[in-house]
Amino acid sequence: MQQFIFFRLVALFAFAVGALAGSIKDIKHVVLFMQENRAFDHYYGTMAGVRGFSDPNVQFNPSTNLTTFQQKVNAGLSPLATTLLPFYINYLGANWSAASQCASGGSNSWFNNHLALNGDLNDQWAWDNTAMSWTHFQRQDLPLHFALAEGWTLADMYQEGVIASTSPNRVTWMSGSINCPGGPQTPEQGGIVTDNSEGPGCEAPGLNCEPLYWKTVPEFHQDANVTWQVYQDVDNFGDDLLIDSFAQYQNAPADSPLTIYGSSYPGLQKFYDDAAAGTLPRVSWIVGPAELSEHATYGPQDGAWLQRQIVEAVVNGAAYNETVLMISYDETGGWGDHVTPFHSPSGTAGEWIEDPYGAVNYTYTGPGFRVPFTIISPWTRGGHVFTEHADHTSQILFMEEWLEALGYEGVRTTEIPAWRRAHMSNLVNAFDFDHPDYSIPSLPVIPTPHQDANGNWDGASICEAEYGHFGPPIPYGPANEALDPSTLSEDGFKNVRGYLTEGRYLIFEMNGYALTNPNPTATDFTATLATSTHNAKTQRWVLHATGGTATDGGAGAGTFTVTSALDGRYIKSHTSLGKGVSGAETYTIADLGSGLGYTLVKENGKYLTINSDGVIDITGTTPVGFQVYSVTYQQ
Template structure:
């Protein structure tokens, strides 16, 4: 990706010219990625030899892609119907009704947007046992704001070129960590066998089994690509620092598990999850990733964790994240042999409180007698204190959230 390093990108951002630069320069990697023929040696899933998982922060499907053609966005002909009789796009509070709107701000893709409440409690209250009609009272009018192609051209170009999943739902009606536990460890421990569940980003130290441990047992190579910030131990907030351009924003949730905290240097869990680059000393995550790709050492499973400024969290511009994602894509496509055998999963952990019109799949509410005889074991939090003493309103786990 020639001509747009971080310094130049920030200069263009300050000058208000980043939108053009992103669409013209960052799009080069997408074009190259689409041009490289896929490995079809067997014509099966075995042709995929590398999986790269890049989970970003706090965006909803409609919030980004509601205007994208060919998906279930704002043109959905069969939206859910609210108790009011209107469709789900017509959210209301006691005094007014608000439908999805595009904020009238120049250079919206480079603007900081309001960080909305995305707690377990208020998100379940917005969900309202599936009635789906309390977004405005619990999330404010800003929940209905969305971006368009002109604001986030890289994201739209990526969606145009590759598969976009318009029925993707994050896993918990709540904050970052519980959702990332589903990605890293297959769930949030609803059965309370490993110190969970975590409803509040408690980060206390858990011990249920994680996916990388299972990969290790199966002989599948893996690695977390991250910057260490000031350090990856609890004393240094597991990589979350006061400098948003370094570290991992605390988003490597493996570091909140005891087996990783107790891992010793030289062990697989330590070397693959508790090491990283040191940007404050001039090191570069992209350099390490590029070296691995060029040397044919890209693991079979890779996790990429961005610093705060590039995480797309709503208090950072989405196009900062576009720059970061474009660099990752540029590196992966720099070796056509590797890229032809690689699947990249680009996703978001939760919705930050931004509206999405699709009511997600969810188990029946136990408090409704006769609603179902199907067991909700492992899918429901009953409101009692968790292992570490946290307590919140009852609600469901699983394939459910207001984010797709």
């Protein structure tokens, strides 16, 4: 009760001072927590308001006449079908909700994932990875994950750093690079990291040569007098790649900061205690135990219990009003995702190589497929979707912006490849520093994972002993092939943050009205009263990227043509609507940040607005921005 009163008083105080401008300097602690091996569609494809199974921009491959939801099936997989669409992992009911906790997906290897990508056609998950790659969970299976996403902010265009397994991605998370030729490192600093072979030695000349010798992010922090700590127990699943891969940590003496803060085992209880006391360092890295990592066959429910422990420690801690917690996943684990990765152009230095495994020929190393990413903080509270292109280097870029704002010098790493630094989001636009919300949502209670007599987590072993780990039979056949993936989605909406990208239905609201296509015979779009549920189909629009965020990552403004969800007509000159892309007007859409919304700029440089009387206006004066909602509705 005292705790509730404390946070209630904090919330009231925040409301009272809401007019005061905040900034990134209000953050005093950043906590980075990375789990294992889950893809975005696999966890969140059914969620409303995100780029999931209702994607209006889903990639269509003309050579096969299929979308990326329709994965190719050959006769060796099934004589009953030629495609496989996403299917619910517990579609058989009965005890499958328990059995699916330890079900295995596909392979997380470079080889199988590049084969599934199939030269950006992204259509061979069933064929060249596994059919189980194409399965997904629903809300009832992931109550804590959904609660965190809807309580704070979920990113739906956050990608793994490398199209590969754990080690390359965690090396990226902690250093910014895998030493792809042409990047900041030299071959003598360790060969390109593409798999989990952590040496010593080389897998082949110049390939997976370990240990590694380039400078990690915590070393930049240490040199700049930024306090930091890796919190982990002895069972860390080998996921602290500082000690597993980097020579400077392996060779550091016991009294070295690299040992004390990077390769020691203070335990997760130490994190909980420090969070409670408000004594966390500036930067905390959390590495969890294997059984709670969500790496198949370790279950999502056991991982959710660990996530709740960490979130509760932060939000109930003495310094929550100064703390950001980022929860990410290192790679997909062979679970599939329908969005072809946003990546650099062919030949980009530090990004492209000849495939050392022969799965494909010349290819990019990453960024890879989308993985879940949630930001817990007072400045991301409220169930938003963050839409900017991001990957594991984005967490590093965010810390650079934050620490420099606090006055630290020398925190900007020199180890991130140039294209990645220029085109991955620094995540700052996910935050509204002017309007923090210190309230805490109610989180579902998650059962404590099972332990053996010695206190070791053993839930996955029990699950496998009872159910195996192969998952349900694949539902090949006419019923699956006839599925409309959008029917898998929940109804609802999310407020958008960050520069806009494709993949969602959007509603643009200003002064209590929304941009509207009144009916299929109307010659112009208008404005009609907004609704609290943002569910009017006449008010839904789809963006089609033509530049900015589509081709080069953007700096906050992208260029788009716009179609109506009602009838597919394009916005053309002035306020007219018409069929076909010919003559469609290109809009530049910019995020103003701090809750101020988005500006829509026409080709003539003027702003599209809705005045207080609900009339469309075009003005040369910079307006208050549109509030933008990402919506998902079956009707």
